[in-house]
Amino acid sequence: MIYLDNSATTPVDPEVLDAMLPYLKEEYGNPSSRYYTLAVNAHNAVEKAREQVAALINAKPKEIIFTGGASESNNFIIKGVADYKKHYEESGNHIITSTVEHKSVLQTCKFLNGDVFWNKSEKSVANQFLKKKSTTKKIDRGYEVTFLPVNKYAQVEKDSFKNAIKDNTILASFMWGNNEIGSLNDIEGLCSIAKEKGILFHSDATQVLGKIDIDVKKLPVDFLSMSAHKIYGPKGVGSAFVRQNGLSDFKMTSLIHGGLQENGYRAGTSAVHNIVGFGKACEIAKKDMNKYIKKISKLEIETKKMLTEKYPGIEFLGDPEHHIPGVIGMLIPEITNDIFIKNIADKVAISSGSACGIGEPSYVIKEIGIQNKSSSFTRLTLSKLSTIQDIKAGSF
Ligand code: PMP
Numbered sequence: 495m496i497y498l499d500n501s502a503t504t505p506v507d508p509e510v511l512d513a514m515l516p517y518l519k520e521e522y523g524n525p526s527s528r529y530y531t532l533a534v535n536a537h538n539a540v541e542k543a544r545e546q547v548a549a550l551i552n553a554k555p556k557e558i559i560f561t562g563g564a565s566e567s568n569n570f571i572i573k574g575v576a577d578y579k580k581h582y583e584e585s586g587n588h589i590i591t592s593t594v595e596h597k598s599v600l601q602t603c604k605f606l607n608g609d610v611f612w613n614k615s616e617k618s619v620a621n622q623f624l625k626k627k628s629t630t631k632k633i634d635r636g637y638e639v640t641f642l643p644v645n646k647y648a649q650v651e652k653d654s655f656k657n658a659i660k661d662n663t664i665l666a667s668f669m670w671g672n673n674e675i676g677s678l679n680d681i682e683g684l685c686s687i688a689k690e691k692g693i694l695f696h697s698d699a700t701q702v703l704g705k706i707d708i709d710v711k712k713l714p715v716d717f718l719s720m721s722a723h724k725i726y727g728p729k730g731v732g733s734a735f736v737r738q739n740g741l742s743d744f745k746m747t748s749l750i751h752g753g754l755q756e757n758g759y760r761a762g763t764s765a766v767h768n769i770v771g772f773g774k775a776c777e778i779a780k781k782d783m784n785k786y787i788k789k790i791s792k793l794e795i796e797t798k799k800m801l802t803e804k805y806p807g808i809e810f811l812g813d814p815e816h817h818i819p820g821v822i823g824m825l826i827p828e829i830t831n832d833i834f835i836k837n838i839a840d841k842v843a844i845s846s847g848s849a850c851g852i853g854e855p856s857y858v859i860k861e862i863g864i865q866n867k868s869s870s871f872t873r874l875t876l877s878k879l880s881t882i883q884d885i886k887a888g889s890f
Contacts, residue, residue, distance in 0.1 A: 496884045499843045500724075501673050501701060501821055501875040506771070507726035513774040514728065517767035525764050526755055536766045543773025550776040551699075551708040551718065553735055559756045560769050563732040564700040565598035566749070567719035570760065571696050571734055572602045572667055574746035575717075576637055579664040582745065586662040588638045590655065593861045594648045595669050596698055600641075603667070607639040608632040638662070647677040647813040648862050656687055665694045670718075671702040674847050674858040674873060675812035676821030678702070682713060689714050700724055700732075704779035705787060705818055710735060722768065726878070727775030731768035734759075786878035790820040793876055797822060797885050804890065805829075811862070811871075820876035825864070831872050842888045844874045 497505065517539060523532030525540045544555040561567045572589065580587045591603050610620045610633055640658045642650055650668050659666075666688050671678045681697050688695035696717040699708060704725035710718070714737075721732035736746070736759075752761025801808055807827040826834075831846040838844075847856035855868040874890075 496842045496888050498874045498876065498880065498884070498888065499845050500877040500880075501873065502845060503723045503729065504726045504877050505879065506728060507775060507778060509778060510727055510771045510774045514767045514771040517770050521766075523766075525766055526753065536764075539766055539770050540764050543769045543776075546773035546777045546780075547720070547733055550703070550780045551710050551720075551735060552712075553710045554738065556757075557710075557735055557738050559734045559736055559759050560764060560772075561732050561734055561760060562730055562765075563723070564596075564698065564719045564721035567721075567732050567734040568596065568598040568667075568698055569602050570749040571717045571719060571736070571746070572599065572665065573606070574749060574759075575665050575694055575696075576606055577747035578745050580636060582747070586664040587636055588640070588660055588663040590640045590642060590658050590663060590666045592642045592644055592650045592668055594644050594672060594674075594858045595667065596673060596700070599667055599669070599698055603639045603641070606635055606637040608635050608637075644861055646862050647811075648672045648675055648858055649677050649679050649813065649816075650684060652680065652683050652687060655684055656691075659687075659691050659693065663691070663693050665696060667696040667698070669698040669701070671699075671705070671818040671821075672812065672858065673701045673821075674856055675823035675862075676701075676817040677813040678706070678816040678818065680816075681715070685713060685715050701818055701821070704776070704783055705820070710737065722772035722775055725775045725779050728768045728771040731765055731772045733772070782878070787819050790876050790878065790880070793880055793882060793885070794820055794822060796882055797874070797876070800885060801826075801890060820880075822874045822876070824872055824874070825867050825870045826872060827867075827870050829872070830869050832869075834872065838888070838890070842890075844872060844890075846872055 521532065521535050523536040525533065525536035527533035544558045547558045548555045561570060576589060579585050589603060589606065591599060610616050642654050642658060645651055668679050668684055670681050685695045694716045697715055699718040700721045701724065703720045716737045718735035723729040748759050750761045755761055755764055798810060805826045805828050809825040811823040835844055835846055856871055859865060859868045859871050
């Protein structure tokens with residue numbers, strides 16, 4: 495299988511797997527237990543991983559909270575800040591985000607905004623309501639959300655962000671790099687607007703971790719979301735960066751209530767093997783990133799050249815200058831994406847958009863104003879293991 499869907503997930507690095515295995519075999523202690531060696535070893539392994547994740551973004555270890563992945567981090571940060579600000583501090587209830595965020599940000603914001611339609615039970619309640627009143631059901635959860643439109647590269651414009659800020663704005667959440675077409679937002683510019691206006695700033699960094707330099711000592715973001723399985727780590731683990739500045743250690747409501755794991759922010763026995771794997775993946779990324787990103791960028795140029803020769807009508811989407819290395823979102827007018835992908839599926843793995851939006855046309859394509867071309871949208875994403883031989887053998 496030629497695997498070119500690395501924005502959906504990456505293979506686990508063998509070094510990562512080797513680091514994880516002892517915690518699935520002999521080192522099975524609960525890191526929250528006390529005194530005996532197995533527990534202490536598990537605890538130490540989790541704390542070492544915290545240091546490794548923190549080092550990749552130049553954070554302090556205590557600013558890293560382990561979660562079940564980036565979807566959970568996004569939910570935790572947005573709901574946690576919203577709840578704390580509204581109910582504990584009573585300092586505001588307005589959130590600003592964009593229309594092209596990952597679904598775990600979009601749906602969280604829609605939930606806070608009062609929409610109902612996520613799972614089967616909520617859907618059935620909404621349907622009953624629709625039958626009775628023939629209107630959309632909204633629940634007043636007490637929040638207001640602005641979904642900002644984006645430019646042709648799916649980026650948030652700074653002026654549009656500035657104009658959306660109100661007295662009751664508490665939080666802005668904009669993705670760092672887009673998972674479908676690879677454009678990078680000007681996170682530095684957007685974050686500095688938020689800081690000028692005194693509002694908190696979150697960025698979903700899932701697609702950029704291990705691909706661009708992230709330094710939270712230089713960039714004053716308050717929160718980041720990250721995931722292990724996009725950087726050759728295991729699935730089902732990620733983290734939230736929550737800035738702790740000493741003076742006003744950040745306060746937010748927990749998403750999972752229960753025990754005091756992760757400083758009480760996230761209850762539940764830690765998935766030690768997964769956390770260890772995430773730590774190792776971050777350590778490898780910190781060490782090797784500059785080398786493999788150069789390789790991926792070169793391969794991206796070669797791939798685009800090859801595709802252009804084969805499909806003269808091809809159009810590459812996203813910001814050509816500011817984009818995630820190795821993410822190739824494109825329109826190939828000669829094809830219908832689902833048929834094309836299915837036809838080569840036994841040999842090559844590529845996609846027609848985000849794995850979380852499977853079965854639906856890409857909303858990113860709609861939001862950048864080319865909905866009529868959505869059936870020719872295809873995404874091919876490279877990894878440190880991809881080779882030009884793979885691309886040549888891919889018969890695209
Ligand atoms: N945010 C972005 C930008 C993503 O690409 C993804 C993965 N598709 C997620 C969040 C969710 O990550 P996870 O699978 O770890 O929940």
